[in-house]
Amino acid sequence: MKIMLDAGHGYNTPGKRTPDGMPEYQFNRAVAAYAKKALESYQNTTVYFAHDDSRDVPLKERTDKANNLKVDVYVAIHANAYGSTWNNANGIETYVYPTKPKEASELAQKIQRNLVISTGLTDRGVKTADFHVLRETHMTAVLAECGFMTNRNEATLLQSETYRKTCAEAIVKALADQYKLKLKPKTDTNIPSPNTSILPSPLSNAKGLYKVQVGAFNDRKNAEALINELKKHGFSPFIYFE
Structure with a gap:
């Protein structure tokens, strides 16, 4: 599964900022970064960026990259705006191209629903638009507007890392649901419970003791921490100092 994330605009794109100066791209790129990290925990998933921090990548270059990679x-x-001064326009909306397949609409509906539920902002619905990135891509494409930069309350949210993570999680959840993505198996780092069936039988005629050591530390605190962990798994450890 190849996914391309496109953080709209660039740091220095004219006009694309809150009335008090935060570039829209600052929000867009943060959400994309959080989403990429989350998506990388899924099996058979490769994530690409259409954007570049060093410049405002032209729209054609973004869509050409997606088409060439066959994502x-x-x-x-994106973050939305109504004019360039503070006003009351607010909420979440998601866009698809008018003639794109049913799959695009389904994904957009899931992203929209997740964003609205997760953020608590006004549901402005899924809409159609003749945006370049929706029109010129040869695959399912959606564009999410995650709040208004020109609304004081939402602009504050857009500058919050918590809100950015929330938006990323909502988008990732929709993608995982739409494409039935499966999480990579977690590596089991737990200490196994004792299994008496694999322990050697004691030798009745043996003299002395057979000892098993699982750690050696200069700092007693580290030893005590391991003791506590072993006890959780049914062992009866003790500390011996020499």
Whole structure:
């Protein structure tokens, strides 16, 4: 599964900022970064960026990259605006191209629903638009507007790392649901419970003791920490100092 995330615009794109100066790209790229990290925990999933921190990548270059890589889905991440001064426009909306397949609409609906539920902001619905990144991509493509930069309350949210993570998680959840993505198995680092069936039988005629050591530390605190962990798993350890 190949996924392209597109953080809209760039740091220095004219006009694309809150009235008090935060570049829209600052929000967009953060959400994309959080989403990429989360998506990398799924099996058989490769994530690409259409954007670049060093410049405002032209729209054609973004869609050409997606088409050349033959990605399966393209998600553009934006913050909305109504004019350039503070006003009351608010909420979440997600866009698809008018003639894109049913799959794009389904994904957009899931992203929209997750964003609204997760953020608690107004549901402005899924809409259609003739945006370049929706029109010129050869795969399922959606564009999410995650709040208004020109609304004081939402602008504050857009500058919050917690809100950015929330938006990323909502988008990732929708992608995982739409494409039935499966998480990679976690590596089991737990200490196994004692299994008496594999322990050697004691030798009745043996003299002395057979000892098993699982750690050696200069700091007693480290030894005590291991003792506590072993006790959780049914062992009866003790500390011996020499």
